[in-house]
Every structure is written in structure tokens, then in C-alpha cells.
Amino acid sequence: MSDLSKITCIEDLRVVAKRRVPRMFYDYADSGSYTQGTYRANEDEFQSIKLRQRVAVNMEGRSTRTTMIGEEVAMPVAIAPTGLTGMQHADGEILGAKAAKAFGVPFTLSTMSICSLEDIAEHTDRHPFWFQLYVMRDKAFMERLINRAKAANCSALVVTLDLQILGQRHKDIKNGLSTPPKPTLANLINLATKPHWCLGMLGTKRRSFGNIVGHVDGVGDVSSLSSWTADQFDPSLNWSDVEWIKKLWGGKIILKGVMDAEDARLAAQSGADALVVSNHGGRQLDGAPSSIAALPSIAEAAGKDIEVWMDGGIRSGQDVLKARALGAQGTMIGRSFLYGLGAYGQAGVSKALQIIHKELDTTMAFCGHTNINQVGKEILLPGTYPKPFEQS
Numbered sequence: 001m002s003d004l005s006k007i008t009c010i011e012d013l014r015v016v017a018k019r020r021v022p023r024m025f026y027d028y029a030d031s032g033s034y035t036q037g038t039y040r041a042n043e044d045e046f047q048s049i050k051l052r053q054r055v056a057v058n059m060e061g062r063s064t065r066t067t068m069i070g071e072e073v074a075m076p077v078a079i080a081p082t083g084l085t086g087m088q089h090a091d092g093e094i095l096g097a098k099a100a101k102a103f104g105v106p107f108t109l110s111t112m113s114i115c116s117l118e119d120i121a122e123h124t125d126r127h128p129f130w131f132q133l134y135v136m137r138d139k140a141f142m143e144r145l146i147n148r149a150k151a152a153n154c155s156a157l158v159v160t161l162d163l164q165i166l167g168q169r170h171k172d173i174k175n176g177l178s179t180p181p182k183p184t185l186a187n188l189i190n191l192a193t194k195p196h197w198c199l200g201m202l203g204t205k206r207r208s209f210g211n212i213v214g215h216v217d218g219v220g221d222v223s224s225l226s227s228w229t230a231d232q233f234d235p236s237l238n239w240s241d242v243e244w245i246k247k248l249w250g251g252k253i254i255l256k257g258v259m260d261a262e263d264a265r266l267a268a269q270s271g272a273d274a275l276v277v278s279n280h281g282g283r284q285l286d287g288a289p290s291s292i293a294a295l296p297s298i299a300e301a302a303g304k305d306i307e308v309w310m311d312g313g314i315r316s317g318q319d320v321l322k323a324r325a326l327g328a329q330g331t332m333i334g335r336s337f338l339y340g341l342g343a344y345g346q347a348g349v350s351k352a353l354q355i356i357h358k359e360l361d362t363t364m365a366f367c368g369h370t371n372i373n374q375v376g377k378e379i380l381l382p383g384t385y386p387k388p389f390e391q392s
Contacts, residue, residue: 002344004351010315010336013352017088017342020197023190024175025087029338032282033167039282041290042313049292049322050381054368062370064361068330069156069252069273069307071128074104075357076324076372079349080311080332081132081158081256086114086207087179088342090200094123096341099349101127103357108132108158108332111145112229114179116210121152128155132256134163135241136232141216146248148211156273157249159242160280162257164235167284180207200345242270254309259285259294261301261389264308274307274329281312281334289389292323297388299327317359324372325379326386 007013018026032039064075079100085092093115100107101124108130109120120129131149136142149157180201181187191198201207212229213219219228234241246253255267256276267275277295279288288294291312299308310323311332323331333356340352364372367379377385 002347004344004347007351008355010339010352010355013336013339013343013348013355016344016348017339020194021088021342022181022187022194022197024172024177024181024187025084026342027171027175028084028169028177029082029088029335029342031169031171032286033169033284034286036282036286038279038286038288038290042279042282042292043315044313045290045292045386046313046315046319046322048384049386050384051318051322051363051367052379052381053366057365057368059365059370062361062365064357064364064372066329066372068106068309069254071106071155072104073106073330075317075320075360076328076330077314077320077353077356078106078130078309078330078332079108079337080334081108081110081113081130081160082334082338083110083112084114084179085110085338085341086204086210088338089197089345090204091115091119091206092341092345094119095346096337096349097124097127097129099346099353100129103350103353105353106130106156109154111211112209114206114208114210117145117148117152117154119206119210126153128153130154130156130158130254132158132160133245134160134232135234135237135245137234138216138232142245143248144215145211146245150249150251154251156252156254157245158254158256158276159245159272160256161237161242162259162278162280162284163233164237165233167280167286169283179209239266239270242272246271256311258298259288259291261297264298264301264306268302268305272306274309275302276332277308277310277328278312278332292319292326293386294389295323295326295328296386300388314356317356317361318363320356320360321363321367321375322380322385324375325377 097107131154253272254274307329309330340348
């Protein structure tokens with residue numbers, strides 16, 4: 001058992017994950033599209049927002065508990081859907097779901113996960129989790145996925161709107177990203193330096209896309225899967241698809257990938273329960289604003305008709321608090337979770353959540369609050385935080 005007592009921040013977990021995870025999968029998680037400008041801005045632009053420190057305020061009885069789409073959460077943080085999570089660490093989605101359940105925050109399973117919907121339901125005693133759905137050309141497969149999510153006791157469906165086409169990620173092309181890794185000389189040399197990862201993979205049967213392989217006609221192995229997925233993301237996605245999914249699902253819907261005030265208004269009109277301000281971690285449109293810069297405009301446009309959340313660049317509890325102050329009812333973490341998973345498995349995910357929670361709790365107190373539900377813009381130093389964009 002690793003001693004995590006000296007792990008004090010998400011950056012510590014990232015450093016260990018980079019050492020332990022094969023290069024192609026680490027780079028898949030920790031990179032953006034094209035110049036990576038938006039990917040870097042997501043994290044960097046949190047730092048320019050300054051906090052107002054208050055003193056002589058009673059700091060006893062603090063609580064970070066709140067709700068996201070009516071569900072009680074230990075803090076306004078959910079684990080975001082991330083593809084190939086089970087390639088960061090063997091059985092990664094299962095371990096992440098277990099850690100989230102124990103901590104009291106939601107876990108979201110990606111369509112492009114290694115572990116399946118049924119795996120998560122089985123290993124978390126059917127504890128409710130969320131499922132992320134891509135809009136695909138094969139509507140019959142989507143319908144089957146939705147029904148499987150219902151059977152797995154998922155309590156909400158996260159519909160990703162910003163992956164109609166794939167943004168180019170240079171590192172994935174250079175690394176020859178594949179699941180599992182192709183046995184090239186470069187890959188074999190790299191894998192030889194990752195014994196912990198290799199041992200974990202030898203001990204699991206879950207090495208491909210569990211929600212797809214065996215559930216689609218003609219897709220039985222990795223080679224057939226690759227050509228199928230390349231053709232499946234639907235570039236014709238529109239709001240009528242959201243309406244169809246909502247009717248078919250019949251439960252709570254979260255729309256992920258909103259970066260424009262007009263789209264926020266349309267999302268609110270769609271009847272969805274929440275939207276996520278997200279640029280896909282800087283992995284799609286390079287040159288788009290950071291998520292935290294876009295948040296105020298979208299919160300203003302959405303009004304009270306839909307919950308507004310955000311993801312992108314959150315590496316600390318301070319980031320969560322700043323997002324909350326700027327109008328986000330909740331946040332989602334992707335890379336912060338993956339760094340913990342790649343570094344230490346389930347214990348690493350738990351550590352990442354502990355780090356974020358402790359910093360959120362402490363910073364909230366220094367800013368003069370003891371209840372996360374009472375935090376607003378008053379905790380931010382005027383002139384240091386983004387304002388709503390002017391709309392023409």
C-alpha cells in the first residue's frame with residue numbers, strides 16, 4: 001500500500017501518473033487540440049481570479065454539502081465522463097465509481113469507457129451513477145444504450161453536444177493511440193518502463209470498449225471497433241435529437257458542451273435539468289475561451305430555468321469555489337480524477353477528492369463563509385474575475 005500522506009495537491013498526483021501510465025494513454029488524457037491554447041487557458045485563467053480574505057468571522061460548523069440536479073452531494077463536484085479511463089489503470093471506471101460512492105459525489109461513465117455499464121452497476125451494488133451518451137448515427141444502438149443505462153440504475157443521462165466531429169489532438173496521432181496499445185517497438189519499450197500498469201492489465205479481462213464490443217453487430221474486436229466508431233459520431237446532431245433522447249430516457253438530462261449564451265438559452269428551453277459549460281477540456285475547438293471565462297455569460301443567459309455547471313481546468317478546491325461564485329451550481333472534474341487514478345488507482349481518486357474538498361472547505365472559511373450555498377461573487381476581488389461577454 002502506497003503512503004499518500006505526502007501527496008498534498010493534484011499536481012503531485014499528475015507527476016506520479018505521468019511516471020506510471022503508458023505514454024499514449026497519459027498523453028490522451030493530458031493534451032488538447034492543435035496549439036493547446038484553450039487547454040492551457042482552462043487552467044491558467046483561474047489563477048487571475050483573486051479572493052477576498054475576511055477575518056474575525058466564526059468559522060465553526062462549515063458545510064460544503066449541496067445538491068446537483070436535486071441529488072445530495074458532499075461538495076459541488078462530480079466526476080466527469082472520460083473515455084479510455086480503464087487504460088489509465090486496470091478497471092479504472094470501477095475504481096473511480098467506488099471512490100466517488102464512498103466520498104458522496106456523482107460518478108459519470110462515458111460511452112467510450114473500458115468497463116461497461118453493467119460492470120459499474122455490479123461493483124457499486126447498483127448505487128446510482130450517471131451515464132454519458134454520444135449522439136451516434138446508429139439510433140438503434142443508442143436506444144439500446146439508454147435502456148441499458150436504465151437497467152443499470154443510472155439516475156441521470158449526460159448528453160455530450162460538442163463531439164459531432166473530432167478535434168485533432170497531435171499527440172494521439174504521433175503516439176498511434178489504440179486500445180489496447182499496438183505492439184510496436186516504441187510501445188513495447190515504453191510499456192517495459194510501466195510494470196505496475198502492465199501487471200494490472202494482465203489481471204483484468206477489461207481491455208476494450210465495454211459498452212460497445214459485443215453489443216453491436218459486426219463489432220467483435222478492436223480492429224472492427226475502430227472503423228465503427230470513426231463513422232458513428234453524428235455531424236447532423238441538432239436540438240431535435242435532444243428532444244428524442246429526452247423522451248426516450250424519461251429521466252433527468254444534463255447537456256454537456258455549452259460555450260455560448262444563445263446555446264444556453266436553447267438548452268434551457270429544451271427542458272434539460274442542467275447544462276455544463278465545457279470546451280471538452282480544450283480538446284475540440286482550439287481558440288475557444290476558457291470554461292471559466294465563458295461561465296458568467298452562460299449563467300446570465302440561462303437564468304433560473306436550468307442548473308449551470310462547468311468543467312475544464314479545475315485542479316483545486318479554490319477553482320471549485322471560484323466557479324461557484326461565478327454562477328455554477330456544480331462542477332465536474334476529469335483530469336484531476338484521472339491523475340489520481342493513474343497514480344494510485346482507487347486510493348488515488350479518493351485522495352484527489354480529499355485534496356479538492358479540504359481546499360474548498362478551508363478557502364470558503366477564509367473568505368468568510370461556512371455554507372457553500374451562501375457563496376456568491378462577494379468572495380471575489382472586483383476587477384479580477386471575468387464578466388459576461390458582450391453579445392452583438
